[in-house]
Amino acid sequence: MKIARFSRIGFIMAAAGSAVGLGNIWKFPYITGEYGGGAFVLIYLVTVLLIGFSIMIAEMLIGYLGRADTVSSFENLAPTRKHLWKFGGFQSLAGLFVMIYYSVVIGWIFHYIVSALFGLPSSVDEAKTVFSTMLHSDFKTQLFYHTLSFLIVTFVIARGIKGGIEKLNMVLMPMLFIIVGVMFLYATTLDGFHKAVEFMFKPDFSKINSTAFVTAVGHAFFTLSLGMGSIMTYSASLEKNANLVKSSIIVVILDTAIALFAGLMLFTFLYEYGGQPSSGPGLVFISLPSVFYQMGMLGNIFAVMFFVSLAFAGLTSAVSLVEPMVQYFIDRFSWGRKKASVMTSLFFYIVGIVAILSHIDGYSSYLTWGSRNFFDWADFLTAAFMLPVGGLIMSVFVGYVLPKSQVEKVLRPQLGRTFEVWYFSLRYIAPVSLVIVMLNLVGVL
Ligand code: TRP
Numbered sequence: 001m002k003i004a005r006f007s008r009i010g011f012i013m014a015a016a017g018s019a020v021g022l023g024n025i026w027k028f029p030y031i032t033g034e035y036g037g038g039a040f041v042l043i044y045l046v047t048v049l050l051i052g053f054s055i056m057i058a059e060m061l062i063g064y065l066g067r068a069d070t071v072s073s074f075e076n077l078a079p080t081r082k083h084l085w086k087f088g089g090f091q092s093l094a095g096l097f098v099m100i101y102y103s104v105v106i107g108w109i110f111h112y113i114v115s116a117l118f119g120l121p122s123s124v125d126e127a128k129t130v131f132s133t134m135l136h137s138d139f140k141t142q143l144f145y146h147t148l149s150f151l152i153v154t155f156v157i158a159r160g161i162k163g164g165i166e167k168l169n170m171v172l173m174p175m176l177f178i179i180v181g182v183m184f185l186y187a188t189t190l191d192g193f194h195k196a197v198e199f200m201f202k203p204d205f206s207k208i209n210s211t212a213f214v215t216a217v218g219h220a221f222f223t224l225s226l227g228m229g230s231i232m233t234y235s236a237s238l239e240k241n242a243n244l245v246k247s248s249i250i251v252v253i254l255d256t257a258i259a260l261f262a263g264l265m266l267f268t269f270l271y272e273y274g275g276q277p278s279s280g281p282g283l284v285f286i287s288l289p290s291v292f293y294q295m296g297m298l299g300n301i302f303a304v305m306f307f308v309s310l311a312f313a314g315l316t317s318a319v320s321l322v323e324p325m326v327q328y329f330i331d332r333f334s335w336g337r338k339k340a341s342v343m344t345s346l347f348f349y350i351v352g353i354v355a356i357l358s359h360i361d362g363y364s365s366y367l368t369w370g371s372r373n374f375f376d377w378a379d380f381l382t383a384a385f386m387l388p389v390g391g392l393i394m395s396v397f398v399g400y401v402l403p404k405s406q407v408e409k410v411l412r413p414q415l416g417r418t419f420e421v422w423y424f425s426l427r428y429i430a431p432v433s434l435v436i437v438m439l440n441l442v443g444v445l
Pocket of ligand 1: 222225
């Protein structure tokens with residue numbers, strides 16, 4: 001159906017670009033901080049290995065065999081009840097829901113790159129004021145940069161798989177690795193590094209409650225880009241005979257490594273300069289800038305480098321969040337790529353403006369329900385609910401609905417004897433854990 005295919009390395013970069021995102025550098029450190037460190041990291045790592053990895057292979061397999069947008073892939077592959085299974089593909093809508101707040105955060109990052117060029121806040125209090133002024137009263141700045149993020153994402157996607165998505169990832173991802181690598185190496189030379197290692201790897205289970213558990217499992221999905229068709233859509237453009245298992249291993253390793261490196265680096269800086277690990281979503285926007293200020297000139301350079309790397313990570317993921325629906329409109333409605341890109345992006349752009357408003361004084365009270373405003377609901381419902389549901393659908397589909405022989409034909413040569421281990425994990429461990437997470441969620445809500 002499609003002609004443009006990823007090159008082998010292009011696919012790995014794009015899949016890694018999707019996985020490595022704000023989730024790794026912005027979210028992972030702050031939720032680790034909020035839920036007390038080591039034990040949380042442990043649950044996250046176990047989930048990534050036991051469930052994330054199995055579902056990554058399953059999601060790639062659906063795309064690889066289906067060769068089309070997510071809806072058509074489910075429909076093509078389902079042996080019976082095609083009209084029902086095709087709804088599995090509508091999980092892709094979750095990507096647009098994620099984008100509602102994701103694009104806004106990328107906007108904050110753009111704003112922070114520009115501000116870091118001109119100077120940094122000299123104390124945590126000042127940094128707090130700067131962030132909360134932007135968040136609660138500066139609608140125009142947020143709108144401006146959210147618009148910029150929308151324009152870049154739309155432009156890249158409109159250029160297609162090869163000329164847009166692959167190119168973006170081939171350029172930005174290596175730069176991201178270098179920036180994070182350099183900053184991480186510097187962090188290892190500081191005294192705070194040991195404290196950071198201890199914080200992240202010494203489990204204290206007293207800090208774990210059901211919210212922490214649900215958050216850790218939800219995050220494992222989120223960070224690997226699982227459960228909504230990003231990986232599936234990219235895999236539909238894989239060349240024949242591609243090695244799904246090898247690609248999954250590389251993507252999982254890169255994603256985990258970047259999260260751990262970013263976490264260790266941030267916590268080192270915080271410990272070294274007296275910041276707080278548990279400062280919530282403002283961690284990289286409040287604690288970090290004031291820490292960078294204390295580093296002097298180097299801190300200024302680091303601040304710009306850091307926010308640039310964050311922007312790169314965010315953009316490569318954003319593209320993968322939108323592409324599944326774009327592909328859907330191209331395949332099912334025969335829209336041109338340009339039209340599909342613009343129409344799809346307009347959705348998250350417009351609803352994203354509501355997410356901005358949900359923080360703005362005077363509007364936020366109308367856009368808050370329970371303990372969360374619109375922005376937070378978009379985050380919570382996607383990560384804690386939609387992605388696990390998507391993961392469940394995929395694991396059931398590949399584990400029970402696709403004939404085993406079809407699955408085995410592709411994956412046995414790649415997995416060898418571990419095929420049975422993978423199949424078991426996909427059929428039993430993954431769905432059971434996901435159901436537990438969802439039941440837990442009912443309590444959490
Ligand atoms: N994984 C990305 C991050 O960590 C976000 C992302 C991109 C994503 N595509 C996805 C999350 C698909 C869930 C599903 O920031």
